[in-house]
Amino acid sequence: MTEVLVIGGGPAGLTAAKSLVDRGAGVVLVEKKVSLGGMARELTCKGLVECRNCGVCFAIDRAGEIVREPLAEIMLLSEVAAVQKDDSGYSVRIKNSPRYVTDDCIGCGKCVEVCPVEGKAVFPPTGSGQPRTYWIDRSRCLHFRKTRCEKCALVCPTKAVDFEDRVRNVTRKVSAVVFATGMEPIDACEMTRLGCGTLKDVISSVDAERILNQRGRLVRPSDGKPPKKIAVMQCIGSRSVKLGVEYCSKFCCKYATKLSQLLLDTDPEVNLDFYFMDLRTLYEPQDEFKQWAKDRKTVRLLRTMPASVSPGKEGRLLVRAVSETDLDITETEYDLVILSVGMKPAGAASELAKSLGISADEMGFAKGSEELESRGVFICGAVIEPMDIEETAVRAIAAASRASKGASA
DSSP: OOEEEEEOOSHHHHHHHHHHHHTTOEEEEEOSSSSBSGGGGGSOOOOSSSOOOOSHHHHHHHHHHHTTOTTEEEEOSEEEEEEEEETTEEEEEEEEOOOSBOTTOOOOOHHHHHOOSTTOSEEOOSTTOBSOOOEEOTTTOGGGSTTOOOHHHHHOTTOOBOTTOOOEEEEEEESEEEEOOOEEEOOGGGOGGGTTTTSTTEEEHHHHHHHHHHHSSOOOTTTOOOOSEEEEEEEESTTBTTTTBOSOOSSHHHHHHHHHHHHHHHOTTOEEEEEESOOOOTTSOHHHHHHHHHTOTTEEEEESOOOEEEEOGGGOEEEEEEOTTSSOEEEEEESEEEEEEOEEESSTTSHHHHHTTOEEOTTSOEEOOHHHHHTTEEEOSTTTSOOOHHHHHHHHHHHHHHHHHHHHO
16 A cells, blocks of 8 residues: 655645545654644634634644544654655654553543642643643653652553653655645744733734633733733734745734634624734635724724834733824723734755755745655645645645655556
8 A cells, every 4th residue: 555654734734644545545644743733723713603714623623534544644742753765765764752641541631630740741732633632741740750750640540641651763664755844933022022022911813822722712811811902913023024034924814803803702892903014814805804893893903013012001011103194103002912923934944854855945935846746755735835724725635636646656
């Protein structure tokens, strides 16, 4: 049976893997994180009232499907250590790190309850990630220190805790490689003038998504209270020569507008100011969001880039911005500021990419080519260029189709 290596367990890798097994190919899916889903697993569904086509459920559903596929071997907490080309394809060495919790885990959470470590040393999968098996962070766990704590093992009803688990190096032979290492968010704190990293209630859009995903509502990190006046600021880090991200990340407007709508669905009394330079919402007509905002007295669209965020009165945040006409400077106080960040490609310039013959362009994105695919290496997803979950899925299916044909040739 033809086997294909898929590197990356985000929306691109998951879609490619599912498409390959549907074509009868075996898949070895390698993901460095503890669960599948990539960045999408940390996002929240935007459809509290109605489906808003954010795509988050698509990635989660693909993860749930691929873990049940008998033709797919899933390796989490794993990295491709070496790749060697030969006449029949590639010999791949994979480093598989231990999670110290076996597949017998039923996700009851009793291990977390008894863990004496402040901040805990045993964790469930992040967000909506799959599979739903818990894992132990060796660097925090007291068992691997002098105390030799075993409280989680003693309370586990299925005896799933395995402190004897070890790093394993395994080798697999594959006919083709799908490179889908995805993207990573721009660090909002690189924009120091906006208070990230110094003001607790200035958070990134990724932070906001995580809070909503985990708690079901947005709260202020400083005091746990729901914010009543929120500023959402677009293009943080993107389109910036200074930060080296000169491009538009393409999907930010789509997710920020849907996140804004979700915040009003969650709490209709929220006053929300949406700061932007341009609205580029892909397939969704821009007028739809503008009309939504116009129909709500508590929402304002402000076409300007804020200059600074500083401490305001009574624990609030003071935002200074120039007016759209550049004639006035405004000062507005908020309970919470959300910095909507763009993305950077992940892994395009890594040693692994180079060993596969993949090069990066001047902006750091992986470059695909017919010559590369003739050697059995296929690239898909946001590591090539900015794209949202839906476009990623379409591109991944196309790459899987080519990989399947190439591997069987």
